[in-house]
Amino acid sequence: MSRSVPCWPRAGTDPDPGVDETGRAYAVMAFGPDAAAIAARWCDRIAARGRPLWVRRSDRASDEVLAALAEHLGTATVGWRLMLAGPEADALRAHAVALAGGALDAELTLLITGDEHRRVWCAHCGETTEARTSPGDHLPCAGCGRTLVVHAHVSRPRAAYLGAIP
């Protein structure tokens, strides 16, 4: 696997990384039903430490939820931590917004609940297609209709795998 493919811990296989207790303020985001219990555990722990906490739960990392995260990032100060639970495609999108807002990987904790769906960026037309696919698979681009091979290469800022014609 390419080093650009995220190797974040997986719920059910890997242990919960838990709350990074060196933080001063926290944001927790949970995407989808499988993330709810994980986020609740994190929130309890953060509340028990009496730290400021911003929480968003949603089915997907929608544009609306990501805009709320971006706005929150604008007010965040150094010492802030972000904890993300959900499918890889959603976590990647929130991760990209956090990095663009000035956060570092060391300030982010992720627990992935699934990776059935992937976002694939077309190198030819620039459109991003989301589908049930894996690196090595073929996929029709939703933008230009070309058949793309999904590469084991992820753009962090685009939050997508690279797709290109074979």
Next chain:
Amino acid sequence: MTVLHLVVARSTELAPGIRELALADPDGRPLPSHPAGSHLVVECGPVRNAYSLTGPGAAPAEYTIAVLCRPDRRREHSGAAYLHALRPGDRVCASPPRSAFAPVSTARRHLLVAGGIGVTPMVAHVRDAQRWGRDVALLYVHRPGAGVFSDELATRLGPELFRTTDRGAFGRRLADALTAQPLGTHLYVCGPGGFTDRVLAEASAAGWVPQRLHAERFVAAEPAPGRAFVARLARSGRDVAVPGGTSLLDALAAAGVVVPSLCRRGFCGECRVPVLAGAPLHRDEYLDPDERAAGDAVMCCVSRSETDTLELDL
């Protein structure tokens, strides 16, 4: 190893005990470029000291450094006393500029924290930040009468400069600043060892991750003599005993294996040696946390071995 042969162009007193030296190429050629926050290791008679470059770094006509020499600490400051005695026209040897304290291009803001003469790399940072339009602030604490560069910094920074001679006031301002920086800020600290340690500890307690913290340390504590170990030279199959109190660098040299070195204080990175087996005891300031954890290199001037044997690719 490259050595720069320089000539003193000017020596000016900035404050009691602090002189600024301008060093130039003897033939008037431009000097090697460097990022803001870089330093030179200058040969000061018998010792080598590191000094931050305060001037602009693009093919500069001269390097400027500020040298503190406290008369009450002449023994510790023997290198500084040597530099203070230099006059225009005198020759001096130095390393090319070394960068271990450069601005981070992705930083949203740079928070600079200076104790005393530790202001020198910050002067370069402030000038560079202003030139490129980066957001920058400076907290500067110094002894009364030793606030070098104060006028220039006040003019350049306006309200983004907090300068004081009162340690209590500095501590309060630092505590406030550490909890009020926008996400994306990087912190730079330079000053005496205890000062730097305190600023880094307070930043960590306020939730700053190590990746946001940058320290430039010039005043090395005398390292403890350390435990004896054996350096195994993989290429020649020889074992070199390194007794306590003898550096790995010196033990290797005594065995006829001369490793290029410069500062001999764990700052400059010149004497890096590849490690094949065993666990290095890192005591340098050069390797970053990831390089330390990898354990595949050791700065042999100050670092030693955790294990009884350290196998080197020599």
